[in-house]
Amino acid sequence: MLCSICGTRPPAGSDGRCAPCARTAGPARTRASSTPAFIAPQQWLRSPEGLAKAVVVLLLVVIGADLLAVAADLNLRSLIDDGLDFGPYGGFLAIDQAEADRADLFYAGAGVLQLLTTIATAVGFIMWFWRVRANAEIFDSSAQPMRPGWAIGGWFVPVAGLWLPRRIAGGIWTASAQTNTDGTWRQVSHAPINQWWGAWVATLLFGRIASQRYDQAEQPQEIMDAASMMMVSDLLDIAAAILAIRFVRELTRMQGERAALGLFPLTARF
Structure with a gap:
């Protein structure tokens, strides 16, 4: 009972x-x-744990795809480097065409896999983000700097999308951190949010630059340098994914603890 x-x-x-x-x-x-009469039933708390587990799995898949992309970058660099060992142009005549085709296919396949896993993870992450934002509205609506719909829309605003989700995440984090049994506020470091968001923004910006450099590269040395930049971008993405896993797990845990206190006017269904 x-x-x-x-x-x-x-x-x-x-x-x-x-x-x-x-x-x-x-x-x-x-x-x-x-439940008070003025509270709509659909505003009941809903556990984010299931979505959090799915997001963590998807982020791990993203890390795997990034590692595969790093291998493709290294393979492409190695192939071009072998050609440059025999001169800026002539050495490439000695490279087996089948080997070059395999390198191109490997690189393209890794890029497609990255795109698909990123899209799937983005959908799952936004679903989880919406869930924890809805819970935060119940925990403490006064800590939320923006209306609930921005938990989804904020990701798609050009330029402003580089900071709006971070602002929303800060409000969710603050509302979920009130976990003292007497109802007082507990100070919880925002480091997990800041580290995750900093790595994410760095990945977006550097990845855009690296991709443009690769698309514009024509000479062998330019292609090799661009491949090096893409490899750094992939490594940054791995770091961002790891920090995102930490952020998701920490915030989900905090909301579970917050819900267990029952210090809000709604019936919890965790």
Whole structure:
């Protein structure tokens, strides 16, 4: 049997309520009447744990695709370097055409895999981000700097998308950090957010520059240099994915702890 108010902890008394709910909810109420009339039922808390696990798996797949891309970059560099060993142009005549075709196919295939995994991860991440933003609105709406819809729309605004999601994430983090049992605020470092977002922005900007450099490269040395830049971009993406995993897991854990306290006027369904 669980608390008749929050449904997350065993009851502490004969009225069927747990200790935190008994302190904050006032007179005993049944589960059917525990939600105030002015609160819409769809505003109940929803656990982000399932989505968080899916996002972590997708981010791991992204890391795998990035590692494959790094291998493709190294393979392309090695092939071009072998040609340059025999002179700026003549050495390439000695390179086996089948080997060159395999290198091109490997590079292109790695790029397609990166694109597909990035799209899938972006969809999953935004779904999780929307979920934790909805919970944060219940935890503390006053800590949210923007309306809930921006948790999705903020990612697609040109230029402003480089900081709007970070601003929204800060509000979610603040609302989810109030985990002291007496209802007071607990100070939690924003380092996971800052590190993840800094790496993500660096990946976007450097990746755009590296991609343009590769598209414009014509001479062998230019192609090799551009491949080196793409390799750095892939490594930055790996770092951003690792930091994103940390951010997702930390925020999901914090929201679970916050929901367990029941210090908000809604019935939790975690």
